[in-house]
Amino acid sequence: MVGPGGAGKTRLAVEAARHHRTEYRDGAWMIDLASVTEPTKVGAALLAAIGLRGSALFEASAKLCGDARGELDLLADQLGGRECLLVVDNCEHLIDAVAHLVSALLARCAGLRVLATSREPLAIDGESLVLLGPLALPAPHTDVARARRSPSVLLFSERAAAVRPGFDVDERNLGDVLRVVRSLDGLPLALELAAARLRTLSLSDLAAGLSDRFRLLTTGSRTAAPRHRTLRAVIAWSWDLLGADARTVAERIAVLPGGVTPASATAVCAGTAVPAADVRDLLADLVDRSLLHLAPDTGRYRMLETIREYGLERLAEEDTPTDVRDLAARHFAELVARQDPLLRGPDQLDALHALHAEYDNVLAALRHLHDAGDADRATGLAVNLIWCWRMLGRYADAAYWLGAAVALPVEQPSAERDIAEGMLLLNFLATPSTLVVDVSEERGEELRALVGRLRNHPELPGVGGALLAARLAALDADDAPSTFLQRLADGPDPWLAGLARMFRAHFAENEAHLDQVRSDVPAALECFDRAGDRWALAKALPLRALLRQYDGDLDGALADLDEAKRLARTFGSLSLDDEVFIDLRRVDVHERLDDDARAGRLVAAARERARRSASPELAIVLDAREAGLCVRTGDLERARELVESAEAGLSEQLPVVGLHGRALVATARAALCLALGDGPGAEEALDRAYAAAVDSRDMPFAATVVVTVAGLAALHGRHRDAAGLLGAAARLRGAHDRTDPQVRALSSRSRHALGDDRFAEAYGAGWNQDPAAALAHTDPARLRCVPPPSAARPELGAAVQR
Incomplete structure (x- = not known):
């Protein structure tokens, strides 16, 4: 054993x-x-x-x-x-x-x-090994019932009850219990020592104190062997049995929190007496001595956190931690620089897996470079991670580490620093569902200063430079956008050409210019296919699905979304936001196919995944989206519950919920009020939804709000206004969306009330405006400024035309 x-x-x-x-x-x-x-x-x-x-x-x-x-x-x-x-x-x-x-x-x-029993095998004939590791740990966000069944929690709670009668795991202390058992790796002796400290410490103090676990866990049983009375003695017993080279390797790999490979172990042992050729054998020796665990499927080694902390202490005694961390930072910066270009080609899956496996070590390298004040290396590493962060959906990490890098003082400006600052300024990585973001007005001066500096660089390096240059081109006031993007689109690099066309398509779709979208999206798909970038294909297919949806090809739209989902799944751990974005698009298509049952199952499944995530905005958006579906199917009580849940979440999380989320929640409230015949409630909600949609500067999204404004007009009997609003909504999205159930229902009501000719006239008046005028003329407040139509003069309700 x-x-x-x-x-x-x-x-x-x-x-x-x-x-x-x-x-x-x-x-x-x-x-x-x-x-x-x-x-x-x-x-x-x-x-x-x-x-x-x-x-x-x-x-x-x-x-x-x-x-x-x-x-x-x-x-x-x-x-x-x-x-x-x-x-x-x-x-x-x-x-x-x-x-x-x-x-x-x-x-x-x-x-x-x-x-x-031993910490390493006897290695004799006939030996059968039973590998006894730590107790199983509960999932990070588990509930109380599952946590109580977890072996590590069960042991801790039993021992805690022995010193503090009545102790049990409940909702109030679950977080602290999980911190304790996970911090101690589920190691039984460590859990027992920790539980014994509850004689004199509160649970929260115990959880907080485990950052210095060797000082804290020093009160073992008097009858135990000396090496089992403290956590430090347990580890020291094994450490002292190591040979000199094995001890050197063990101490140095302790700086790697994300696991160890022979390559990373060799890198951190550079400059020592340990021959590089011996490192692999020494790692195997540490596995035999139970100081490392080998995952056979990945070939990676893992050191228990408790053992790693001891190794760091021993390393500190030799006064070399900074040098070893420097070696690690150099190794992982080189690894990222090698893997980053591969993320945009046929080898992207292997490159993504390599970066995902080393992600914790890469962040440790970033932390070390930041703490050491090495601005150039920290910024260079952060910029090289931009596309990895994008693919893994690590937007918060991107914002934090790019911000930390540019906060370091530098003697000379650099292109990498300007790229990092530009990404932060544009808030590029905080938007998971699209490549397009908006810049707030108050940051305009900073943006103009950045553009001035960037123009002094002859060429912006890497994908970060290409992304930033493309986005800034679209924000320039002169003819630079079309010139710059066209140059990339016509260039020899198929991936950059696809990126330029995708940017241009997103800009055009956002401004309701679908002719440009219809030209660029197929070309972008062909470019990404030629480059071998399946991830980019998964990101581009939903835009083609939207075009097919507008054209009435719902089966084709669903096929594109299903293919995007299939491609995304091949990448394993992608952003939950990205997955849910595709699922919500599929929900929309199933609604248009009148398959409400399938749409409901998809929303429910997405909400269950969001419930287990740490994304409050996602849960709010899904509540609002399901509420809209319940209004459509007539389940108004369930719709009310979901709207109230979304609004409660919005009031608690307002700073982190974007304009789209706020508008979606308010639109769901308005739809519920319309179904209940509550005109004043709908008006109030639509005022909020319209304001958020206008601020988002997303024309197609604003169109969804305007369709609900048309519903308010119909509720008041203003069918000419409703028809004009439907036409204006079509102008904002750049297409007639005749498969949308709400558009179909409102069009039918208004056509029945007005007749075909008068409906077409009012609809055409809305459609024939330019997008900016259509947006200005669809403010729900305008409905309150015009008298309701009378039997004698129905044309007075034509608010859109005014």
């Missing part, structure tokens, strides 16, 4: 022997070698355990002093005719002597079985 110190090997071995003792005719013996310090005393310890007592033991010892063969003969004589089990505990410090003795005894004693 092999495992790290404190994993519970002894206890499990004793219980196993007790459970199986009836299977051995002559019983079982326990031999604890913890107190045996010399290899030559192992045989005597076994002789004592199997029944030689008093004078017989002294006589045997006198005869056999220094005679290993004689000890073996005597043990074989004693055990030869027996069917018995020997539990040989704590073998690691005498591993060679125990291995030779046990191997020889097993060969001569047919009825003998041995259960040995």
